[in-house]
Amino acid sequence: MQTITSLKSRAVFVPMTRPLHTATGTITKVPLVLIDLATSAGAIGRSYLFCITPLALKAQVALLDDMASLVVGQPLVPFDIEQMLAKRFTLLGATGLVGMAISGIDAALWDAKAIEANLPLARLLGGAVRPVKAYNSCGLGLMGPDKVAREALELLQGGFSAMKLRLGYATLDEDLAAVRAVKAALPAGIVLMTDYNQALDPTEAIRRGHALEEFGLAWIEEPVRADDHAGNARVAAALKTPVQIGENYWGPRDMARAVAAGASDYVMPDLERIGGVSGWLRAAAIADAAALPMSTHLFPEASAHLMCVTPTAHWLEYVDWANPVLQAPLEIRDGHAMIRDAPGSGLVWDETRVKQYAY
Numbered sequence: 261m262q263t264i265t266s267l268k269s270r271a272v273f274v275p276m277t278r279p280l281h282t283a284t285g286t287i288t289k290v291p292l293v294l295i296d297l298a299t300s301a302g303a304i305g306r307s308y309l310f311c312i313t314p315l316a317l318k319a320q321v322a323l324l325d326d327m328a329s330l331v332v333g334q335p336l337v338p339f340d341i342e343q344m345l346a347k348r349f350t351l352l353g354a355t356g357l358v359g360m361a362i363s364g365i366d367a368a369l370w371d372a373k374a375i376e377a378n379l380p381l382a383r384l385l386g387g388a389v390r391p392v393k394a395y396n397s398c399g400l401g402l403m404g405p406d407k408v409a410r411e412a413l414e415l416l417q418g419g420f421s422a423m424k425l426r427l428g429y430a431t432l433d434e435d436l437a438a439v440r441a442v443k444a445a446l447p448a449g450i451v452l453m454t455d456y457n458q459a460l461d462p463t464e465a466i467r468r469g470h471a472l473e474e475f476g477l478a479w480i481e482e483p484v485r486a487d488d489h490a491g492n493a494r495v496a497a498a499l500k501t502p503v504q505i506g507e508n509y510w511g512p513r514d515m516a517r518a519v520a521a522g523a524s525d526y527v528m529p530d531l532e533r534i535g536g537v538s539g540w541l542r543a544a545a546i547a548d549a550a551a552l553p554m555s556t557h558l559f560p561e562a563s564a565h566l567m568c569v570t571p572t573a574h575w576l577e578y579v580d581w582a583n584p585v586l587q588a589p590l591e592i593r594d595g596h597a598m599i600r601d602a603p604g605s606g607l608v609w610d611e612t613r614v615k616q617y618a619y
């Protein structure tokens with residue numbers, strides 16, 4: 261049985277191609293933690309975490325360094341390690357930086373497992389490697405109608421047929437102007453998702469949602485606070501446009517509570533909050549049981565593999581944020597993520613760039 265010989269984490273602060281201004285703030289550089297987990301067979305499993313703010317980078321790395329003591333020397337059995345970590349952190353709470361660390365370790369373990377098995381992650385999990393339908397989630401922040409219309413056209417590059425526009429301007433009129441401008445700029449038939457990043461209260465979300473109904477939006481994401489299940493359920497029940505939430509589920513049990521509350525029409529768990537690959541598989545079972553279309557949130561590289569074993573797979577969210585530190589970024593062709601038929605989840609660091617962007 262192979263064992264884990266080391267777990268190393270590094271922080272990088274990577275410039276974005278398209279700065280993103282959402283209802284919760286602006287980011288121009290992405291704070292990432294890169295994880296390398298080595299095994300006695302010589303495999304290196306990799307994953308990365310998005311820390312939202314650089315202020316969390318040092319703490320996230322320190323936590324992962326300390327958690328390495330629990331993992332190093334253990335057999336390479338993702339299920340057992342996930343159970344062990346969940347137990348160890350029950351009292352502290354497996355959310356926030358702790359939850360992200362557990363998820364990052366889990367994703368690196370599965371990557372190592374796939375590399376040792378000489379299989380792409382999708383195939384290790386029993387799926388086939390196939391093109392995964394993706395929407396372009398780069399850019400389209402709160403920049404006003406002229407700029408979003410211009411950027412929307414650029415986002416068609418790569419053959420994308422779908423993209424996501426951030427909403428949550430000060431007024432409904434400004435939201436409508438942005439949607440109208442993007443719709444007018446794009447060819448007919450392009451699918452448009454929108455995201456409020458939790459900006460509204462339920463009453464305002466219903467008012468704005470009704471006004472947006474005429475545009476046939478693919479979904480309205482996080483219209484209200486993500487943990488307000490009752491509020492989300494009210495909005496979902498009131499609108500014809502589907503409500504999408506899920507990036508803030510902290511593990512499958514949290515997701516199960518939201519699903520039981522009827523909080524949304526669609527779900528989109530996030531690899532680093534749902535519990536890595538192990539958490540994702542449980543989340544996919546919950547979505548399947550409830551017949552809810554399931555999309556991904558960030559981390560398109562590993563998430564593309566997971567979509568190949570997600571019964572209600574819907575849309576892969578494509579962002580290029582990690583591309584500058586990847587040797588071979590995820591390829592997009594005709595609006596689909598093309599998973600490489602190579603061992604693992606497809607993450608290999610470009611060490612020169614990693615050094616350049618070290619934080």
Ligand SMILES: [Mg+2]
Nearest residue numbers: 455481482507
């Ligand atoms: Mg979102």
